[in-house]
Structures are given as C-alpha cells and as structure tokens.
Amino acid sequence: xxxxxxxxxxxxxxxxxxxxxxxxxxxxTLAFRSVSTPLNExxxxxxxxxxxxxxFLPSPFLSCRAAMTTAACVQVKEQIExxxxxxxxxxxxxxxxxxxxxxxxxxxxGGWVRDKLLGKECYDIDIALDNMLxxxxxxxxQEYLSTTGEVAQGLAVIPSNPEQSKxxxxxxxxxxxxxxxxxxxxxxxxxxxxxxxxMKFGTAEEDAYRRDLTINSLFYNINTNxxxxxxxxxxxxxxxxxxxTPLPPKATFLDDPLRxxxxxxxxxxxxxxxxxxxxxxxACDDVKTxxxxxxxxxxxxxxxxxxxxxNQPVKAIDxxxxxxxxxxxxxxxxxxxxxxxxxxxxxxAAYLDxxxxxxxxxxxxxxxxxxxxxxxxxxxxxxxxxxxLRSAAYKDRxxxxxxxxxxxxxxxxxxxxxxxxxxxxxxxxxxxxLSLIPSLLSNxxxxxxxxxxxxxxxxxxxxxxxxxxxxxLLREIKDFWRVALLISTLLYPTGTECSQDIIDKHFQLDKRxxxxxxxxxxxxxxxxxxxxxxxxxxxxxxIMNVLQLKVGGPLVREWQQKALSWQLAHPSGTAEECxxxxxxxxxxxxxx
Numbered sequence: 367x368x369x370x371x372x373x374x375x376x377x378x379x380x381x382x383x384x385x386x387x388x389x390x391x392x393x394x395t396l397a398f399r400s401v402s403t404p405l406n407e408x409x410x411x412x413x414x415x416x417x418x419x420x421x422f423l424p425s426p427f428l429s430c431r432a433a434m435t436t437a438a439c440v441q442v443k444e445q446i447e448x449x450x451x452x453x454x455x456x457x458x459x460x461x462x463x464x465x466x467x468x469x470x471x472x473x474x475x476g477g478w479v480r481d482k483l484l485g486k487e488c489y490d491i492d493i494a495l496d497n498m499l500x501x502x503x504x505x506x507x508q509e510y511l512s513t514t515g516e517v518a519q520g521l522a523v524i525p526s527n528p529e530q531s532k533x534x535x536x537x538x539x540x541x542x543x544x545x546x547x548x549x550x551x552x553x554x555x556x557x558x559x560x561x562x563x564x565m566k567f568g569t570a571e572e573d574a575y576r577r578d579l580t581i582n583s584l585f586y587n588i589n590t591n592x593x594x595x596x597x598x599x600x601x602x603x604x605x606x607x608x609x610x611t612p613l614p615p616k617a618t619f620l621d622d623p624l625r626x627x628x629x630x631x632x633x634x635x636x637x638x639x640x641x642x643x644x645x646x647x648x649a650c651d652d653v654k655t656x657x658x659x660x661x662x663x664x665x666x667x668x669x670x671x672x673x674x675x676x677n678q679p680v681k682a683i684d685x686x687x688x689x690x691x692x693x694x695x696x697x698x699x700x701x702x703x704x705x706x707x708x709x710x711x712x713x714x715a716a717y718l719d720x721x722x723x724x725x726x727x728x729x730x731x732x733x734x735x736x737x738x739x740x741x742x743x744x745x746x747x748x749x750x751x752x753x754x755l756r757s758a759a760y761k762d763r764x765x766x767x768x769x770x771x772x773x774x775x776x777x778x779x780x781x782x783x784x785x786x787x788x789x790x791x792x793x794x795x796x797x798x799x800l801s802l803i804p805s806l807l808s809n810x811x812x813x814x815x816x817x818x819x820x821x822x823x824x825x826x827x828x829x830x831x832x833x834x835x836x837x838x839l840l841r842e843i844k845d846f847w848r849v850a851l852l853i854s855t856l857l858y859p860t861g862t863e864c865s866q867d868i869i870d871k872h873f874q875l876d877k878r879x880x881x882x883x884x885x886x887x888x889x890x891x892x893x894x895x896x897x898x899x900x901x902x903x904x905x906x907x908x909i910m911n912v913l914q915l916k917v918g919g920p921l922v923r924e925w926q927q928k929a930l931s932w933q934l935a936h937p938s939g940t941a942e943e944c945x946x947x948x949x950x951x952x953x954x955x956x957x958x
Contacts (some may be wrong), residue, residue, distance in 0.1 A: 440607045440638075443485045446593075451542045455491070456588050458541060462503075462510040463589070470503065471496040472588040473551075473570060476577065479584040479593060483604060484636075492547045494573060494585070500537035500548030507539060519543070552576070571596040575612045578625040579603075579632060583612050607638040615647035623657035626691070627669035634673060634682035649689045658694050666695055667779030674751075675744050680719045683751065687715050697778045699760040702770055706758055713754040720856055720873040721750035727879045728852070745785065746849040749792045753853065756793040769793075792850045795843050799854040802839065805832050806888040807881065830935035836889060837897045837934040844898045848886065855881045893937060903941040904929050904948070912948045 448456070459472055473494045481488035495503055501523050508518050520540035537548045553568030553576055568576070574583040574596035580603045585594040595601050597612045609629050611618040619626050626648045633640050640648075647653055657666075673682035686692055692711040725743060758770040771793065775786035826834050840847045855878040889895060906918055909925045925948065932944055 440605055440636075441485065442483050442601065442605045446482050449487075451544060452491075455541050455544065455546065458511065458516075459493070459507065459588060462507045465510045465513070466506055468498075468506070470498055471570070473585040473594070474588065475573070475585055476582045479586045480581050480604065482586075483584075483593075483601070489544055491544065492549070493588075494549060494551045494570070496551050496570060497567075499535065499550055501535065503548050504537040504539050520545070570594065574600075577612060578618070578622075578628050580608075580610045580612050581632070581638075607636065608641055609633040609638045609644060610641045611644060615641070615644040616650065616653065619647050619653045620656050622660075623653060624661050624665055624669065626653060626657060626689075627666065627673075627695075630682055630685040630689070631669055631673050631676065633685060634678040635676050637678060637681070640685065645689060648691070654691065654694050657691070658697070662780075663778060664780035667781050670695060670779055671744075671781065674747050675740065679747055680715075680722050683715055683718055687711055695778070696774050698770060699768075699773045699777070702758050702760050704758060706755065706770070710754050714751050717750040717753045717856060718747060720875065721746060721852065724852060724855070724873075724875055724878060724882070727875055728882055742846065742849055745788050745792070745846065746852060748785070749789050749849060749853050750856070752789060753793070753856070756796070788846060791843055792846055792853060795839060795847075795850045796854050796857060798835075798839050799850055800858060802832070802836055803854065803858055803881065803885055806836065806885045826931050826935055833892050833894065833937075834931050834934045836892060837894050837900075838931075840889070840894055841898045841900075847889075851885055852882055855879075855885075897934075900933070902926070902930055903933050903939070903944045908941075908945060909948070912945060912952060 456472075462468070463470060463472070473496075475492045475494045478488045478491050493500075504521060504523075508521065511518055518539050518541060520538070522538040524536040524538060535549075539546050539548070551568050551570055551573040553566060553572035570585060574585065574594075577583040580597050580600045583595075583597050584600045584604075585596070586592075587594055593601075599610070603610050609632060611625070611629070629640065629644060629648065632638065673679055673686075676682065686695060692714070693708075696711075698706060725746065752771045752774065755770050755774070759767045760770060760773065762768050769790055771790055772786045775781045775789070776783065843850050856873065858878070858881060906922050906926065909922050909929065910916075910918065913921065913925065915922065928951075929944055929948060932947055933939060936943070
C-alpha cells in the first residue's frame with residue numbers, strides 16, 4: 367500500500383496558490399489569472415479602508431487545458447466574496463493571533479472553500495491549526511474577546527469518537543451566531559482491519575492528502591488571504607466536475623471504505639463525474655469486503671440517508687448500483703422468503719426513479735410541501751426503493767416472521783425505528799389503496815375485492831362504503847396518505863410488479879400523475895383530508911352504558927370501530943343519533 371508520506375514525496379512541495387485577497391471593510395473579492403500569464407502581470411487591485419492591510423500575492427488561475435476541451439466545465443467563481451459575518455469572524459481570529467503574538471496559521475478547510483468557489487453559501491466553517499490544539503486556540507480567542515468587552519456566544523469541546531468519524535478532539539465556539547470548529551492539522555496511519563486511524567500532528571500538505579476527495583482538500587489561509595491547493599488538482603477537478611481521490615483510490619478506500627459512499631454522495635450532489643480509476647477501485651471485491659467489515663452500519667446508514675435526502679437521490683443510488691454496492695449497503699438477513707433475486711436492485715432503482723419523477727410532475731400543489739415535506743419526500747423515496755421487497759420476510763431467533771424492510775432499516779442502515787414503521791405501514795396500505803382507486807376515480811359504489819377490511823364494516827351501507835373505507839385507511843397512515851397514494855399509482859391498475867415493458871415506457875408517468883391528482887381531489891371532496899383528526903362522537907363509557915357492561919374489553923373496542931364507521935357514513939350526524947343507532951343495532955342482535 368502506498369503510504370501517505372511516500373506519496374507526498376512524489377508531489378511538488380509548494381502549494382498552488384489560487385486566490386489572493388485582503389480583508390477590507392467593504393466587499394472582499396478574489397483575483398485569478400492564467401498560469402501562462404507572466405509573473406509581472408498586474409493582479410486585481412483592491413481599495414480598502416482597513417489600515418495596515420496585508421500585501422497581495424499574484425494568484426494563478428487554472429484555465430481549461432487544450433487536452434480537456436471535450437470535458438464540460440463547471441462554473442467556478444473567479445472571485446470570492448466573504449459575508450459580513452465571515453469578515454467579522456476572521457477579523458477576531460486574526461486579532462487573537464496579533465494580541466498573543468502567535469505564529470499559528472489559520473486555514474478554513476474543505477467544504478466551505480469548495481462551496482464558496484462554486485458560488486454557494488456555506489455556514490459550516492472548520493478551521494485547521496498548524497501548531498496547536500483547537501481547545502488551546504479557543505481559550506486564546508475567549509481571552510482576547512474578554513479584553514474587548516465581547517463574549518463568545520457558546521463554547522464546547524467535542525471528544526474524539528472514531529466510530530462517529532470524530533478522530534480528534536474538536537473545539538467549538540459560537541461567534542456572530544455561527545458555530546466554528548477548530549482542530550489541528552493531522553496525518554493518519556491506518557491498520558488493515560480498521561477505518562480508525564492513528565492520528566498525529568501533520569503539515570497542511572499531509573492534511574490535504576489524507577482527505578477523501580481533491581475537491582474537499584482545498585484550504586483558505588486566513589493569514590495570507592490565499593486559497594491553497596496542495597494536491598495541485600483540487601481546483602482543476604472542481605472546474606471539470608470530477609470526483610477524484612488525492613492518493614490512489616484503492617489504497618484510499620481500503621484505508622477508509624466510507625470514502626466510497628462519500629465519493630458517490632458528492633458526485634451525485636454536484637452532478638460530477640466519478641473518475642474511472644475511482645470506479646474500478648470502488649467496485650473491486652477487496653473494497654466491498656472492507657466496506658462491509660470495517661464500517662459501522664450506522665455510518666453507512668447516515669451516508670445513504672444523506673443521499674436519499676439530497677438533491678440527486680436517483681443519481682446517487684444509480685452509482686451504488688453501477689458499482690455493484692447495492693447488496694453491500696442494503697444487506698439482507700439469511701433465509702429470506704420468498705427468495706430475493708440478485709437483479710432485484712434494478713427494480714428498486716426503477717421504482718425510485720419513477721417516484722422521484724412523479725413527485726416532480728405532481729408538484730407542490732398536490733404533494734405535501736409543508737414543514738414535513740422533506741420527511742415525506744425522504745420516506746416516499748425509501749418506500750419506492752424497497753417496494754420490490756415489501757412481501758419478503760425472514761424468521762428471527764424466536765421463529766417470528768419479520769419483514770425484510772424492517773431488517774434493512776434497523777440492522778443494515780441502523781435508522782430509527784419510526785422510519786421502518788412508516789415505510790412498512792405505507793407498503794401495508796397499498797393493497798387497500800389499489801382496491802379503492804377505481805371507485806375513487808369513478809365516484810361509484812365500491813365493489814369489495816379480496817382485500818380483508820374487517821367485520822366492523824359489514825353493516826356499512828353500500829352507498830357509504832367508499833367514504834368509510836377510505837376514511838379508515840387514511841386514519842391508519844395519517845399524514846403519509848399522499849405518499850401511499852403516490853406509491854400505489856406506480857402499481858395501478860394491475861398491482862403487479864413493474865416489468866421491463868413498463869420501465870421502457872417510463873411508467874407512463876403523465877397518466878399516473880392524472881390518477882394521483884384525480885384520487886387526491888376525490889378524497890378532499892369527501893372531506894377526508896385530515897380524517898385522523900376526527901374526534902369520535904361517543905366514547906368507551908357511552909358504549910359500555912349502551913351494552914350494559916361493567917368493564918371494558920374487546921367488545922367495547924369492536925363497537926368503537928362500528929361507531930366510527932357510522933360517524934364516517936353520516937358526516938352530519940350527532941352523538942345522540944349515533945347512540946340511538948347503537949341501541950337499535952344492539953337490540954336487534956340480542957333478539958337474533
């Protein structure tokens with residue numbers, strides 16, 4: 367395996383300085399120029415009202431090379447603008463250095479630099495220190511602020527927690543309503559059977575090469591006002607939209623296999639292309655074995671959840687499938703019945719793609735986009751992804767049948783139990799929804815199919831059955847009924863699994879959108895949109911009085927359901943009318 371130190375020796379020692387700018391009191395900009403420009407080329411001059419400004423250095427700009435003319439260029443900003451808050455934060459940190467005459471270099475690391483270059487705002491500021499611990503520097507900042515009459519809004523020290531990817535102690539300070547993380551520069555050594563490295567102080571170059579991707583290895587040096595590219599390709603890969611590791615990808619992934627999933631997530635998030643050598647390494651058996659053996663399922667689940675919650679969930683899962691990582695990530699329990707086909711992941715990806723596109727087609731007017739929208743969208747996509755597995759089960763140690771979907775959420779991904787319960791409830795509701803859709807579309811009397819709705823609906827009049835059964839179904843899944851409806855439309859009208867023919871026709875999504883909208887409108891017209899909030903007209907005590915019971919039990923629960931059925935069938939009915947109906951019905955049963 368290529369070691370970090372040996373790999374770095376192959377590189378030039380001076381970092382590529384990409385940006386140059388001061389910290390004026392007004393807008394801060396950043397100059398670029400071509401690497402082919404003579405060194406005496408005039409750099410962008412900035413006027414500032416700040417006294418004793420730091421001198422500029424020329425700043426090279428990597429232009430598209432002739433050999434790469436076929437590659438698509440990403441819009442990388444040619445100037446960076448700091449927000450007023452960022453100016454204030456950096457000013458306080460530099461003043462701390464001056465106040466204590468510290469020779470520390472302060473560098474903002476990783477994502478903040480990348481996002482700023484892409485023209486995106488970022489509130490995640492991580493500062494790397496070259497010669498002291500984060501907690502030591504935070505103490506200095508706090509001491510300096512006290513001399514100016516300012517007080518830090520919050521202080522915290524996060525202990526190292528390797529299982530949660532916190533390999534070193536991190537100090538946090540809240541300045542101007544932003545939490546800032548401070549940690550020392552480091553280099554890493556990995557053992558063969560663990561992704562948890564041995565950490566020690568490192569140089570900025572060593573720290574850059576230990577990072578997962580070149581686009582995440584850039585630094586912004588607060589002291590010199592320069593963006594530093596120690597790998598010599600971070601900006602170039604950003605400009606050409608490439609996902610590349612600083613060191614050889616197989617060694618990088620074997621050291622920390624979680625980087626495979628991070629590469630996929632960033633590739634999908636920014637719509638960047640995965641490097642060919644990276645893809646080969648990610649798909650090789652050694653890396654897949656290491657991913658399964660060295661990474662906690664919780665960390666895998668966190669990365670997958672970020673993909674599903676992100677802006678390109680389909681692209682992310684397509685990468686997972688293309689790199690043959692699907693069953694490594696979504697591992698199954700032994701002895702699944704019915705057996706799951708090895709190619710099942712293709713159906714999962716197809717359903718995910720269809721549901722994502724259908725959400726876009728339906729739009730915010732019908733699909734819930736309230737405060738719960740992100741959660742609904744996330745669980746909708748999970749429901750679609752695991753749709754081919756909804757009937758699969760296995761037996762636990764007590765010989766109890768457990769849905770495979772439950773295992774994936776709780777064991778493979780270590781997600782919260784409520785996620786598993788919600789997705790399983792959505793899957794469970796699909797058969798009933800499919801039996802209701804024809805009547806909701808035609809607004810005709812419902813024709814009961816083979817779906818078992820329960821004995822409590824036997825007495826419901828035919829003319830009211832559609833409203834009653836729909837109401838009970840929506841009360842089961844509550845706020846997620848539109849998610850269940852959307853997933854149901856992917857199975858309608860036959861309820862059979864998706865075929866290659868359906869995939870080739872792209873699920874005929876326009877037709878499925880029309881079905882969703884029509885059924886949604888029908889449910890709203892029936893007055894059932896928030897039916898789970900409906901308060902029962904009669905309570906258990908009322909029922910016990912009618913039945914002349916002294917204690918509750920199954921009979922009371924049965925009549926509670928019957929009373930709710932009557933209430934749904936008679937939306938304008940009163941409690942007195944419901945009790946009269948109960949007395950009459952109960953009296954008839956006694957006589958029988």
